[in-house]
Amino acid sequence: MLELTIHSVGRLAPTLLCLSIAAHLWLRETRDKSTFWLGAYFSFLFLFNLGYFLGYSVVSESGIYLWILASAICLASAARLQLSYHFFETVFEKESKRAAWIFFAAAIIAVAETLFWFQGGRKWLPSIHTYGPVYFSFSVPVLSLFGYLGSLIVGVRKLSAIRKKEGIKAQGWSGLKRVWRENVGFRINFQLTTITFFEVGLNFIFLIGNKFWVANSALAEWMNVALLLVFSAYVLIYSLSPAGRTGFTPRLTGVTLVFCLLFLGVPARAYQEKSLDSFRTQLESEPSAPLSSPDEKIVSASHFVLEEFKSNSVLLTTAIARGYRDGRFVFFEFQSVPLFGFARNEGKRVVWKVFPYSRFRKKADEGARFVSIWYLVSVAGCMLILPFLYRTSLILPLRHLKEDIEKFTPKEDSHFEGSWKGKREVDSFRFSFKEILSVLEKAKQQMPEVFSEIQNLSEVLTSRVKKTELGNRILIYKSVSMFRVLEEAERAKFFKSPVLLIGENGTGRESIARFLHGAENSSPFVVVACASVPSEFWGSEIFGHTKDAFPETLSDRTGRLVEASEGTLFFDEIGDVPSYFQIELSNLLETNRFSPMGSDSILNPSCRFLFATRKNLEEEVRKK
The missing domain is CATH 1.20.1070.10 (Rhodopsin 7-helix transmembrane proteins)
Structure with a gap:
């Protein structure tokens, strides 16, 4: 209980x-x-x-x-x-x-x-x-x-x-x-x-x-x-x-929940203190009378005169002295029974009112349960109601705004172009919301719940070519899809896990790879053009070899893995890698170990792996 x-x-x-x-x-x-x-x-x-x-x-x-x-x-x-x-x-x-x-x-x-x-x-x-x-x-x-x-x-x-x-x-x-x-x-x-x-x-x-x-x-x-x-x-x-x-909704929910719990602590504590003060007043108003017999058990006493306990006065005084005082009551044990009480001076006598501890606990529980309901309601409100209100207050207006702008904006082939009433007002209206969208665009990564709604509204209000600097290159794009690709790349940039880039030729796969590498990164960025590497030279190209690995080889070769140390190794058109070497690459990624050809030494690559392809690799695997 x-x-x-x-x-x-x-x-x-x-x-x-x-x-x-x-x-x-x-x-x-x-x-x-x-x-x-x-x-x-x-x-x-x-x-x-x-x-x-x-x-x-x-x-x-x-x-x-x-x-x-x-x-x-x-x-x-x-x-x-x-x-x-x-x-x-x-x-x-x-x-x-x-x-x-x-x-x-x-x-x-x-x-x-x-x-x-x-x-x-x-x-x-x-x-x-x-x-x-x-x-x-x-x-x-x-x-x-x-x-x-x-x-x-x-x-x-x-x-x-x-x-x-x-x-x-x-x-x-x-x-x-x-x-x-x-x-x-x-x-x-x-x-x-x-x-x-x-x-x-x-x-x-x-x-x-x-x-x-x-x-x-x-x-x-x-x-x-x-x-x-x-x-x-x-x-x-x-x-x-x-x-x-x-997302913004769980973040807003979490922060609101934290502040609710923090600020509820002050009134909750005040309520409980007030409840216990009234309890003390109630106990003081109860009639006080000394015990009829000093041998009566202390547990059954509601009040007593300390001096009348001839046999137990020393033990009782010691128990009270060792008890805990909270400024309102004294809590102590006597004869292994928890008690609480307080003292009153009646003339020359010190009269103690003592009660079973269970009575205090019952009263404290009444006030605490009411406060705990405040906490539970706050948690339920933050976890259930706040996300609903947020979506209702922001997403629905965005949808209505998009519909209204589409409804009252003339089409490009409309014969009202140039003479349409209210055109200036609508243009001003559109410009104002473009300014609002510029703020929302910056926050889209933090608000996935409303991302699609903001994006749809943005497409209605503006459609212009965008430019993004990728190191010493400039990526020019217009579609929402490319914008989302850049968002994903921005998040993946902070992790060293391998990344696969899928896209047709000319879609900027290498530019994205260099973006993942980082323009400020001074470590090497090594590109392997998979389509141009002869099938029999893959091991030497990637792992390197010693001069004794092949006949007529005059010197060692470091290999691309060593060349890309502390940097990035980018495999362009990974789908063109021969099947036998795909197994070698798989082992490399799983074990993070390799040996140069002709050598027994085992090395650990210290580079990040990026891959790009124009092919549907899952479909290629099913065909085989």
């Missing part, structure tokens, strides 16, 4: 936010390593926060086993370390695999130790109104702290690598501003590393709190607020990053 308190309601907000984020990430159609590890991270954080929420809310000795869920924080720290390696691009891949094995194995051991020590008994923690284990595993917070420290170190190393590559040190402050403006990876990693720094601080507080160097009540308050702030920062960073590719 759940009986909510101020602390459990405070942990409800981070729990709901973690659940919402994890559900969004796991339900995405496209899922890269960044999304996978972020989803795993928030899934473990959901279990961690759920453990605290249930631990605060279940007042029974058996309820202490719900705290076991809180040990998921060490699994979350292991996932967070992997997120540092893979967000938003993968670095130190071999190291990340070793770290995954080590930290997840250690986390499982820490959880097992927690299960073992939970058998050691329970104790009542009046400051947070719950039962807890006598011993809490020290390995869980320590491992969690090490995991976040590792994440911080990886983040700093990634920033240092970008700093070295971009030459920020030599250029000074101006170079830093340039990289911040132009390099998305640097900006995202800096923001993520900053969040990690605060997460390390939270884990340190979590560690010392579990060793009782920080009051449990203060720890609960700090963690509830800080976790919500940190999670909201993750929502913003992920949704704004190329790895996220999150």
Whole structure:
């Protein structure tokens, strides 16, 4: 049976936010390593926060086993370390695999130790109104702290690598501003590393709190607020990053949800405090009378005079002195029974009013449940109503606007051209919306929900030739399809995965390939014209050879893979590669290893692979 308190309601907000984020990430159609590890991270954080929420809310000795869920924080720290390696691009891949094995194995051991020590008994923690284990595993917070420290170190190393590559040190402050403006990876990693720094601080507080160097009540308050702030920062960073590719609606929903939960905390806390103040007033108004017998059990007493307890006065005084005071009541245990009460001075006597703790818990639950309904309604409103209102308020007007413009704009062959009434007004109307569209065009990548509507309206209002600079070349295009190709290329530019470009001759495949390589990239861009390479020379052309590989060969050849080191190797017309060498290429992509012909040495290519073809490769495979 759940009986909510101020602390459990405070942990409800981070729990709901973690659940919402994890559900969004796991339900995405496209899922890269960044999304996978972020989803795993928030899934473990959901279990961690759920453990605290249930631990605060279940007042029974058996309820202490719900705290076991809180040990998921060490699994979350292991996932967070992997997120540092893979967000938003993968670095130190071999190291990340070793770290995954080590930290997840250690986390499982820490959880097992927690299960073992939970058998050691329970104790009542009046400051947070719950039962807890006598011993809490020290390995869980320590491992969690090490995991976040590792994440911080990886983040700093990634920033240092970008700093070295971009030459920020030599250029000074101006170079830093340039990289911040132009390099998305640097900006995202800096923001993520900053969040990690605060997460390390939270884990340190979590560690010392579990060793009782920080009051449990203060720890609960700090963690509830800080976790919500940190999670909201993750929502913003992920949704704004190329790895996220999150639409405007989920981003707007996430940010609105975060602010709703944050701002609801203030009135929610005020409501609960007011409810408890009225409860204290109600208890004070109840009639006060001393106990008829000092031997009467304290549990059944509603009030008593401390001096009349001849046999129990010392024990009772000690229990009250050790109790927790919140400024309104004193919570303590006497004869292993939880109690609460307050003192009143009646003349020379100190009269205590004491009640079973269950009465306080019932009253606290009434106020907390009302507040929890606020949170649930806010989450439901943000997740369900806000996207509907957004689509209704923006998409439908765009459609109506498009229809109206088409309706009232004369055709090119109309005999009203030049004399049509209101032509000047409509032209002015069209110009105004062209200005609006120029703003919307810049935001289209962030609003996939309305992309098609904005594009349709744009085609009605304007139809002109567009130009885009691709390095030292200029790509001229007019169609919406080419615009979408450039959008996809812009997103793929930040990842090192192989890319296949499909298009007829003359459609700009090599230009797009050079765009993916990057105009500012000084590393080599090597082109392999597949149609012009003789069938028998493919191995030598790509892998290279030693001078002993063939008769009459006088020198070694490096091969295109070595020539493209740290750069890009572009296979133009990959569909013309002979079948036998397609197998070699497939093995190369799978294993990332090759050997020059005539050599036993094994090399690892350090280039990015781009492919282009005019053929339908799936159809070609079916034919064979």
